[in-house]
Amino acid sequence: MSKKVLVLPGDYIGPEIMAEAVKVLNTVDARFGLGLELEYGLLGGAAIDETGVPLPDATLERAREVDAILLGAVGGPKWDNVERHLRPERGLLGIRSQLGLFANLRPAILYPQLADASSLKPEIVSGLDILIVRELTGGIYFGEPRGIRELENGEREGYNTYKYSESEIRRIGRQAFEAARKRGKKLCSVDKANVLEATVLWREIMDELAPEYPDVELSHMYVDNAAMQLVMRPKQFDVVVTGNMFGDILSDTAAMLTGSIGMLPSASLDKDGRGMYEPCHGSAPDIAGEGKANPLATILSAAMMLRYTLGSAEAADAIEAAVSKVLDAGLRTPDIHSEGTHLVGTVEMGEAVVTAL
């Protein structure tokens, strides 16, 4: 039985890092007989350039058909002057929403080989392993009404709507409890229930779910405190669940604690566990075309895809082991380079992983 993967390289460094991930996928495909069928599609700026829109119908159609999606990175200054609703980011938000990819899983793991890369003291971050579960298809990102309107006094006002329904909260809550159950059994729900009604309901529903997961310890934290605690004592966290906007901020904070965002994969899943996988980092316009980008986050996203959606844990394990091996061997792209290690480019890094496989 073949497994179809839609590959969306995206913009700037996107195609460069994706090329390496594809080599890795082809290698495990051959080795483990996975029957992967890769096809390519357009999303973001690349799609704007070819078709005029950031999420072409053809991409959406294929995305609905395939078993999983692997995305590079989208966006960048080239499309800054494109009309707002046609920007590359709209393609990303559109595909998340259209496919119902409501559960965004963002691990923040400190690789022991890269402990130095963190801006935090080693004793604060060594062994760090947090999973941020971010709601991805609701909240203020998608709430209506929204826009810029003229007020009675003639001045303009920009406005957005932050909202969450019980069922939206419940389904992301369950995902997070399930994830916590498989890990350290601690779940911290982050809200701003002392100010925002939208998050009062959030807190209530999380409390309502808790008795179904008696093995998981649920706590609540205000978002401002969570941001502080992540910096001060990040290892207190196991799984963190929060809404779309707070999740955007906290997952990037958590990723940066590791000092190596170029290493972190992410998954965006629908209710059946189908999903889109992508690195946590962006399209890095400043280094595009220079062959310097770190392909490991994309390669590890491919591993995550094999594990969670394609049911090939063995292949995922093999990729992760290969990545560890090249790190052990001292290979480093510029973003994670430090004294005494061996500086390599995108292609060299990708090929080293293939060789290690």
Next chain:
Amino acid sequence: MSKKVLVLPGDYIGPEIMAEAVKVLNTVDARFGLGLELEYGLLGGAAIDETGVPLPDATLERAREVDAILLGAVGGPKWDNVERHLRPERGLLGIRSQLGLFANLRPAILYPQLADASSLKPEIVSGLDILIVRELTGGIYFGEPRGIRELENGEREGYNTYKYSESEIRRIGRQAFEAARKRGKKLCSVDKANVLEATVLWREIMDELAPEYPDVELSHMYVDNAAMQLVMRPKQFDVVVTGNMFGDILSDTAAMLTGSIGMLPSASLDKDGRGMYEPCHGSAPDIAGEGKANPLATILSAAMMLRYTLGSAEAADAIEAAVSKVLDAGLRTPDIHSEGTHLVGTVEMGEAVVTAL
């Protein structure tokens, strides 16, 4: 000419730290002949206990009359079961809004004597001096409509409205540009203009103001990136300006970079520079009544009040120098204690500052 100060001790550690700040104020009053007249009022939980509401009319009336307000900290678990609109936080939000205290200035400064307290590596944070300018009376904190409603399908939905008008953005923008002009001349405006229309207008107005401040270098950053950059390379920032919600998160992140939030004051100013001053930290219910709380943030808030609203820079300088002196002498409350320094309590710390004056 006398200067009236309304003192609002607030809850839990609030009265303990305020008692020390009052001693310090009385000392500089006598030494510099400031003619301070202190009066006391109720806000938050303390007000709920006495009057049933978190912001009594009497407090609001006096707050409008006086020259400046000094606040301890409000809130805590004692009032968790009070009805939502009567919670202590409502008193704080109410006084900010009623007095038009739209400009919240939150410095994040690393005291060289406390460099060890940070969870970040010394080279990342040494010499850190950031000012976060947070809009405080608008945005999603106050936007209507808001609440929890029943949807047609019978489930509930929590909702809030994020909005900013041109004039709201313009006045906080000017404050931030002015502040940057007096400091390192760099202003970073933080938004999420790639997703939220409310912040598209924000970015536009900041750009519109820039030509009036040609000596200030304006940049823009998305909030998720700003959170990362604060952790990775905080010294790139001078002044940061942002809305109420993002400011809540980023100012706490910035404060925590210093490792000593117990040292950081804040000011909330109206259009005429009148204002309310308070420590950045909360009411610390866990250590209340134990005489362990750090009074320095409140003492430094009093200094900020003297400088910005009461026009006594000399007295402010004297207080700040006295605080530096007690730190040099090795005195530390538990929150900033490290090996080789002298552990003291709230009162001892307050009195040491008085002696140093």
